[in-house]
Amino acid sequence: MATHSEALTGEMFIGAARVRGTAGTFRAHDPARGTWLEPVYGGGAPADVERACTLAWEAFDAFRDTDLETRARLLDTAAQRILDLGDTLIERACAESGLPRGRIEGERGRTVGQLRLFAEVVRGGEWLEARIDSALPQRQPAPRPDLRQRHIAVGPVAVFGASNFPLAFSVAGGDTASALAAGCPVVVKAHNAHPGTSELVGRALRQAVADCGLHEGVFSLLFASGTVVGAALVADPRIKSVGFTGSRRGGIALMQVAAARAEPIPVFAEMSSINxxxxxxxxxxxxxxxxxxxxxxxxxxxxxxxxxxxxxxxxxxxxxxxxxxxxxxxxxxxxxxxxxxxxxxxxxxxxxxxxxxxxxxxxxxxxxxxxxxxxxxxxxxxxxxxxxxxxxxxxxxxxxxxxxxxxxxxxxxxxxxxxxxxxxxxxxxxxxxxxxxxxxxxxxxxxxxxxxxxxxNGFPTGVEVGHAMVHGGPFPATSDPRATSVGSLAIRRFLRPVCYQDMPQALLPEALRDGNPLELWRRVDGQLVPPATPRR
Amino acid sequence: MATHSEALTGEMFIGAARVRGTAGTFRAHDPARGTWLEPVYGGGAPADVERACTLAWEAFDAFRDTDLETRARLLDTAAQRILDLGDTLIERACAESGLPRGRIEGERGRTVGQLRLFAEVVRGGEWLEARIDSALPQRQPAPRPDLRQRHIAVGPVAVFGASNFPLAFSVAGGDTASALAAGCPVVVKAHNAHPGTSELVGRALRQAVADCGLHEGVFSLLFASGTVVGAALVADPRIKSVGFTGSRRGGIALMQVAAARAEPIPVFAEMSSINxxxxxxxxxxxxxxxxxxxxxxxxxxxxxxxxxxxxxxxxxxxxxxxxxxxxxxxxxxxxxxxxxxxxxxxxxxxxxxxxxxxxxxxxxxxxxxxxxxxxxxxxxxxxxxxxxxxxxxxxxxxxxxxxxxxxxxxxxxxxxxxxxxxxxxxxxxxxxxxxxxxxxxxxxxxxxxxxxxxxxNGFPTGVEVGHAMVHGGPFPATSDPRATSVGSLAIRRFLRPVCYQDMPQALLPEALRDGNPLELWRRVDGQLVPPATPRR
The missing domain is CATH 3.40.309.10 (Aldehyde Dehydrogenase; Chain A, domain 2)
Known part of the structure; x- marks a missing residue:
C-alpha cells in the first residue's frame, strides 16, 4: 500500500486543518540515545481547544446518527491507514519510546485489532440495547404507553494518550476506538512522550475520517506543552466524557476538573495498581x-x-x-x-x-x-x-x-x-x-x-482484547469500577439510554421500529428476541 | 393477612436492633391539618452511621453471593410485608404527605410492583451479563487464556428517601429495590417528611430480611434531624454508591461529599427538571x-x-x-x-x-x-x-x-x-x-x-416501571445521564464487571461454569447463547 514518507510537521489536527500550536514548544526525546528528535512541536492554546470542541460538537449529531456500517468502516479504515504507515510508524514509535521493535509491532497489531473488534461491535448493534415494552391500551386502571429504549452516544469525548502504550492506549487506542464506536467525536490530547507517533496516527485517523466522508470534527488531535490544554479540554462544556490512562495524580486532577464543571461529567481514568x-x-x-x-x-x-x-x-x-x-x-x-x-x-x-x-x-x-x-x-x-x-x-x-x-x-x-x-x-x-x-x-x-x-496460575501482564476482559477496578486502579477500558464492554462508558414514548414509526430511530429493520437482538416485553435474520 | 397495629416507636433500624437516635428530635407533620404527629423521632448520630455501615459491610459478601432465588424471595417477601401493613401504612402515608388516599394506594401498588419486577430481574440472571471467551491454546504468537466475565454488586449502597414519593422513591423504593437486586446491602436515610411511613416500611423490610434468614446488615434505616448523618453516610468508606432523589442543592452537596472521599464513589442523584x-x-x-x-x-x-x-x-x-x-x-x-x-x-x-x-x-x-x-x-x-x-x-x-x-x-x-x-x-x-x-x-x-x-402526544407525569423506561437525563436532571432510576435497567447502577482468567471450574462462580448450571443467557466468544432450558 501507499507509504507515508511525508515529513512530520509538528502541527496539530484540528478537524481537517493542520494548526501550529503557539503556546510553548517541545520535542520528542529518544530515551535510548538520550537525544532530542525533530521536529519541534508547538503546544496548543485554549483557543485551539475551543476550535476542536466546536468542530466536535458540530459533528456530533450527524456522526452519532451514521448507520452502523459507516461507523464500522471508519474504524476499519483507520486500522488500515495505520498499517499503511508501515515502518515509518514503527521506527518513530521505537525511537520515542525506547521500546523494542517486536513490542511496538505487537502493539500495532493490538491497536489495529482493537479498532477492528469495535468495528464488529458496531455492526452487531447489541450496544444499542434496543428494548420495547408494548403498549397495553386496555390495562386498568390506566393504559400502558408504547415504550422503546435504545442507547445513544453521550457526546464528544476527550482522550488522553498514555505514555506506556504509544499506540494501543494513545491517539487511536482503546479509548478512541470505543468512543468512536459509540458515535462520539473524539478530541485527543497527545502524550508529550511520543508526539511523532501521535502525529502519524493522527494523520491516519484524519485520513480515515475523510475517506469515509465524515464531518471533520469527528477527530482532532491537540499537542500541549503543559497542563493547561488538558484541563481546558475537560472543562469545555461540549466535552461529555473523558478517557485517561496515566498517573494517579494526573487522573485525580482531571476528575477534579470534571467534577467542578457547571455540568459535571464522568471521567474514566485508569491510574494506579500494584497487582x-x-x-x-x-x-x-x-x-x-x-x-x-x-x-x-x-x-x-x-x-x-x-x-x-x-x-x-x-x-x-x-x-x-x-x-x-x-x-x-x-x-x-x-x-x-x-x-x-x-x-x-x-x-x-x-x-x-x-x-x-x-x-x-x-x-x-x-x-x-x-x-x-x-x-x-x-x-x-x-x-x-x-x-x-x-x-x-x-x-x-x-x-x-x-x-x-x-x-x-x-x-x-x-x-x-x-x-x-x-x-x-x-x-x-x-x-x-x-x-x-x-x-x-x-x-x-x-x-x-x-x-x-x-x-x-498466570501473570497479570498481557491484557487480551476480547469480550470478557475487564481492565478496570476499584479506585485508585480506576475512577469508576463499573467500567473497563479494554475489551468490547468499554463502549458502554460512552453510551446513555434514551426512552421514546408513543413515538410514531416515522419518527422512531430505525433500531426501534416495528419489523426490526436493523435486524437487531431486542428485548421485547422483557424477553431477548433474536433478529429474524441473524446478523453474524 | 396480619395487621400491624404495633405502635410507631420513633426508633431507627440498625440491622436487627431498634435504636433511639440521640442527636436531636423531630416529628412528622400533617400538612393538610397543619398539625404535628406522634411519635417523636430521635435523629441518628455518626456512631449510628458507623454501626449501620459496619453491619452492611459484614453482610455484603454473603448477601451478594446468595443464589438468585433467595435474593428474589427477599424482594417478593418485602413486597408482601408492605401489603401486610394494610391500612396502617396508607393512613400514615396520607397523613404525612397530604396526598389523597387513591394516590397513596396507587403508589403502594407501584412500590410492590417494582420490588416484584426486580425479583423477576434477579431470577432472570441477565444482569450478570455472563461472558466467556474460550481459551485458544494453539493461538500464535501467544495462546489466549480462558476469560470469563460476570457482574457483581459494587458494595453497600446509601439510599436517600424522596419527599414526593413516600413509598415508591423512599425506604423500599426503586433505589432500594434495584440495589438489593444487585446484591448490595442498603442503608436508607429516611426523609424527614414521612418518618412514620418510613418506620412502617422499614419494619416490613427488616422482617423480610429476617424471614429470608439473611444477615441483619442487609438493611438499615437511619433517621436524622439535620444533614450530618447523610453526609457521614456518603463519606463512610464502606458505602460504594449512592441513590438520591431530591433537590438540586441536596444532590450536588452529596456529589461533592462523594468526590472528596479518599475513594471517590458514584452518586446517582435525580435532581431537577422542568420537562x-x-x-x-x-x-x-x-x-x-x-x-x-x-x-x-x-x-x-x-x-x-x-x-x-x-x-x-x-x-x-x-x-x-x-x-x-x-x-x-x-x-x-x-x-x-x-x-x-x-x-x-x-x-x-x-x-x-x-x-x-x-x-x-x-x-x-x-x-x-x-x-x-x-x-x-x-x-x-x-x-x-x-x-x-x-x-x-x-x-x-x-x-x-x-x-x-x-x-x-x-x-x-x-x-x-x-x-x-x-x-x-x-x-x-x-x-x-x-x-x-x-x-x-x-x-x-x-x-x-x-x-x-x-x-x-402524552404528558410526562406518569412514569411506567418496566424494561424500556428511562428516568434519567443529562445534568442537572441527574448526576449521571448513563443511568436510570426507574425500570429494570436501574440495577446496572449498582453492578461492576469482574473477569476471571484461567480459573479452575471448582473456583469459578456458578454463572460462569461450563455446562451453564444457572441456565443463563451467556455471551460465548462474542455470540449470545440461550440457556439449554429457557429460564422463563
Whole structure:
C-alpha cells in the first residue's frame, strides 16, 4: 500500500486543518540515545481547544446518527491507514519510546485489532440495547404507553494518550476506538512522550475520517506543552466524557476538573495498581522456584512499564517462599536493564526504588544488572513483613517500573487481612495448586471486591482484547469500577439510554421500529428476541 | 393477612436492633391539618452511621453471593410485608404527605410492583451479563487464556428517601429495590417528611430480611434531624454508591461529599427538571384548546409535585397558542388548591411563583382557585418570550409544584435554539400531528441530547416501571445521564464487571461454569447463547 514518507510537521489536527500550536514548544526525546528528535512541536492554546470542541460538537449529531456500517468502516479504515504507515510508524514509535521493535509491532497489531473488534461491535448493534415494552391500551386502571429504549452516544469525548502504550492506549487506542464506536467525536490530547507517533496516527485517523466522508470534527488531535490544554479540554462544556490512562495524580486532577464543571461529567481514568500476586502454600511448596522464574519474566517485561505489572507479592513465609525468592533473585541478577519511556519516568522509578532501598522495614532481595546508558531501568526485588506493609502507606504506592515488593505473611489469615487493606487493583493473581482450593475460596470474595480481573496460575501482564476482559477496578486502579477500558464492554462508558414514548414509526430511530429493520437482538416485553435474520 | 397495629416507636433500624437516635428530635407533620404527629423521632448520630455501615459491610459478601432465588424471595417477601401493613401504612402515608388516599394506594401498588419486577430481574440472571471467551491454546504468537466475565454488586449502597414519593422513591423504593437486586446491602436515610411511613416500611423490610434468614446488615434505616448523618453516610468508606432523589442543592452537596472521599464513589442523584412540552404548529392549530385542557390536568396532578411535572411549554406564537392558553387558563382558574407535602416545599413554591409574578418579563396567564387552609398549593401559569427566557437564568429554574411557564417563540428556528440552551431534562414532550413530522425530525436530535425520555402526544407525569423506561437525563436532571432510576435497567447502577482468567471450574462462580448450571443467557466468544432450558 501507499507509504507515508511525508515529513512530520509538528502541527496539530484540528478537524481537517493542520494548526501550529503557539503556546510553548517541545520535542520528542529518544530515551535510548538520550537525544532530542525533530521536529519541534508547538503546544496548543485554549483557543485551539475551543476550535476542536466546536468542530466536535458540530459533528456530533450527524456522526452519532451514521448507520452502523459507516461507523464500522471508519474504524476499519483507520486500522488500515495505520498499517499503511508501515515502518515509518514503527521506527518513530521505537525511537520515542525506547521500546523494542517486536513490542511496538505487537502493539500495532493490538491497536489495529482493537479498532477492528469495535468495528464488529458496531455492526452487531447489541450496544444499542434496543428494548420495547408494548403498549397495553386496555390495562386498568390506566393504559400502558408504547415504550422503546435504545442507547445513544453521550457526546464528544476527550482522550488522553498514555505514555506506556504509544499506540494501543494513545491517539487511536482503546479509548478512541470505543468512543468512536459509540458515535462520539473524539478530541485527543497527545502524550508529550511520543508526539511523532501521535502525529502519524493522527494523520491516519484524519485520513480515515475523510475517506469515509465524515464531518471533520469527528477527530482532532491537540499537542500541549503543559497542563493547561488538558484541563481546558475537560472543562469545555461540549466535552461529555473523558478517557485517561496515566498517573494517579494526573487522573485525580482531571476528575477534579470534571467534577467542578457547571455540568459535571464522568471521567474514566485508569491510574494506579500494584497487582498483587498470591503465592498459595501448596503451589509455593511444589514449585516455588519455577514460579519465581516466571514471576521475574513478567516483572521485567517492557521494563515493568505496564499498568498490570506485578508490583506486590503476598505469601506465607516458609521454605517455599525461600525457594521462590532464591530463584527470582538468581534470574533477576542476570536481567539486563531496559530503556524506560522518558527521563521523567526513569527518574521517578529511581526515586521509588531508592525509597524502598533506604526504608528501614524493607530488605533488598536482588537487583538486575547495572547497565550504562541513559534511562536504563534496573529491576529490583524487595521484601518486607505484613505488619510493616500495613503500617507504612508508602509501601503500598506504585513504583512504575520493574520493582516489586514481597510481603511475608505469618499465616493465611494474615494474607487475607493484608488483602482487605489493599487499595483497588486492576488485577489479582493466584498461584495455586489443587490443595490450595480452600484458601483460594477464602480469598476470592476479597479479591473480587478489590480487583477487576482475577488470574489463576498466570501473570497479570498481557491484557487480551476480547469480550470478557475487564481492565478496570476499584479506585485508585480506576475512577469508576463499573467500567473497563479494554475489551468490547468499554463502549458502554460512552453510551446513555434514551426512552421514546408513543413515538410514531416515522419518527422512531430505525433500531426501534416495528419489523426490526436493523435486524437487531431486542428485548421485547422483557424477553431477548433474536433478529429474524441473524446478523453474524 | 396480619395487621400491624404495633405502635410507631420513633426508633431507627440498625440491622436487627431498634435504636433511639440521640442527636436531636423531630416529628412528622400533617400538612393538610397543619398539625404535628406522634411519635417523636430521635435523629441518628455518626456512631449510628458507623454501626449501620459496619453491619452492611459484614453482610455484603454473603448477601451478594446468595443464589438468585433467595435474593428474589427477599424482594417478593418485602413486597408482601408492605401489603401486610394494610391500612396502617396508607393512613400514615396520607397523613404525612397530604396526598389523597387513591394516590397513596396507587403508589403502594407501584412500590410492590417494582420490588416484584426486580425479583423477576434477579431470577432472570441477565444482569450478570455472563461472558466467556474460550481459551485458544494453539493461538500464535501467544495462546489466549480462558476469560470469563460476570457482574457483581459494587458494595453497600446509601439510599436517600424522596419527599414526593413516600413509598415508591423512599425506604423500599426503586433505589432500594434495584440495589438489593444487585446484591448490595442498603442503608436508607429516611426523609424527614414521612418518618412514620418510613418506620412502617422499614419494619416490613427488616422482617423480610429476617424471614429470608439473611444477615441483619442487609438493611438499615437511619433517621436524622439535620444533614450530618447523610453526609457521614456518603463519606463512610464502606458505602460504594449512592441513590438520591431530591433537590438540586441536596444532590450536588452529596456529589461533592462523594468526590472528596479518599475513594471517590458514584452518586446517582435525580435532581431537577422542568420537562419542556413542545406544542408543534399543526397540533396547536388543530387542537390547541384540547391540549391546553389536558396539559393543566398533568400540571396540577399531585399538586405538581412530580420530577416530571411539565414546568415549561414551548410553542410558536399565533392563534393556536392563544387557544391553548385560553383553554388552559379556563381550566386552571377552576382548579382547586392541593395540599403540598411539607411547609418547606409549600413556602419554596410560593417563593418560586412570587419570583415569576414579580418578574418584569413574565405575564401571569392564570392562577388556580385560592383555598384557605395550610400548605395549599395554588396552580399558576405564566408566559414569557424566548429572548427573555434565554437571558434570565432564573426563568429556567425549577419551581417545584404546579407552576409552568409558556415561552412564546417567533419561529420553529427559535424553538430549536431555545432547546439547545436548555439544561438537561428527565423528559421532553412533543404535541404533534402528522404535518409536524418535519419539525419533529429537526427537534429530535436536540431533544435526545437534552432528555432521557421523549414523549409524543402524552404528558410526562406518569412514569411506567418496566424494561424500556428511562428516568434519567443529562445534568442537572441527574448526576449521571448513563443511568436510570426507574425500570429494570436501574440495577446496572449498582453492578461492576469482574473477569476471571484461567480459573479452575471448582473456583469459578456458578454463572460462569461450563455446562451453564444457572441456565443463563451467556455471551460465548462474542455470540449470545440461550440457556439449554429457557429460564422463563
Amino acid at each position: 498483587p500476586v498470591y503465592l498459595l502454600p501448596a503451589a509455593l511448596a511444589a514449585r516455588g522456584a519455577d514460579i519465581g522464574r516466571k514471576f521475574v519474566a513478567s516483572l521485567t517485561l517492557g521494563a515493568g512499564q505496564f499498568c498490570t505489572n506485578p508490583g506486590l507479592v503476598l505469601a506465607v513465609d516458609g521454605p517455599g517462599l525461600e525457594s521462590f525468592l532464591e530463584a527470582a533473585a538468581t534470574v533477576l541478577r542476570d536481567s539486563p536493564c531496559a530503556t524506560m519511556l522518558t527521563p521523567g519516568i526513569h527518574a521517578a522509578y529511581e526515586e521509588g526504588v531508592e525509597r524502598l532501598v533506604s526504608h528501614s522495614k524493607v530488605t533488598a532481595i536482588a537487583r538486575g544488572v547495572a547497565t550504562s546508558g541513559p534511562n536504563q531501568g534496573r529491576a529490583a526485588l524487595f521484601a518486607t513483613d505484613a505488619d510493616s506493609f500495613l503500617n507504612e502507606p508508602v509501601l503500598q504506592e506504585e513504583v512504575f517500573g520493574a520493582s516489586s515488593l514481597v510481603v511475608r505473611c505469618k499465616s493465611v489469615e494474615e494474607l487475607r487481612s493484608v488483602t482487605e487493606r489493599l487499595e483497588g487493583q486492576l488485577t489479582a493473581t493466584l498461584q495455586m495448586d489443587d490443595a490450595d482450593l480452600p484458601v483460594a475460596r477464602q480469598l476470592l470474595p476479597v479479591l473480587e471486591r478489590r480487583a477487576g480481573r482475577i488470574l489463576v | 419542556p412540552v413542545y406544542l408543534l404548529p399543526a397540533a396547536l392549530a388543530a387542537r390547541g384548546a384540547d391540549i391546553g385542557r389536558k396539559f393543566v390536568a398533568s400540571l396540577t396532578l399531585g399538586a405538581g409535585q412530580f420530577c416530571t411535572n411539565p414546568g415549561l411549554v414551548l410553542a410558536v406564537d399565533g392563534p393556536g397558542l392563544e387557544s391553548f392558553l385560553e383553554a388552559a387558563a379556563t381550566v386552571l382558574r377552576d382548579s382547586p388548591c392541593a395540599t403540598m407535602l411539607t411547609p418547606g416545599i409549600h413556602a419554596a413554591y410560593e417563593e418560586g411563583v412570587e419570583r415569576l409574578v414579580s418578574h418584569s418579563k413574565v405575564t401571569a396567564i392564570a392562577r388556580g382557585v385560592a383555598t384557605s387552609g395550610p400548605n395549599q398549593g395554588r396552580a399558576a401559569l405564566f408566559a414569557t418570550d424566548a429572548d427573555s427566557f434565554l437571558n434570565e437564568p432564573v426563568l429556567q429554574e425549577e419551581v417545584f409544584g404546579a407552576s409552568s411557564l409558556v415561552v412564546r417563540c417567533k419561529s420553529v428556528e427559535e424553538l430549536r435554539s431555545v432547546t439547545e440552551r436548555l439544561e438537561g431534562q428527565l423528559t421532553a414532550t412533543l404535541q404533534m400531528d402528522d404535518a409536524d413530522l418535519p419539525v419533529a425530525r429537526q427537534l429530535l436530535p436536540v431533544l435526545e441530547r437534552r432528555a432521557g425520555r421523549i414523549l409524543v
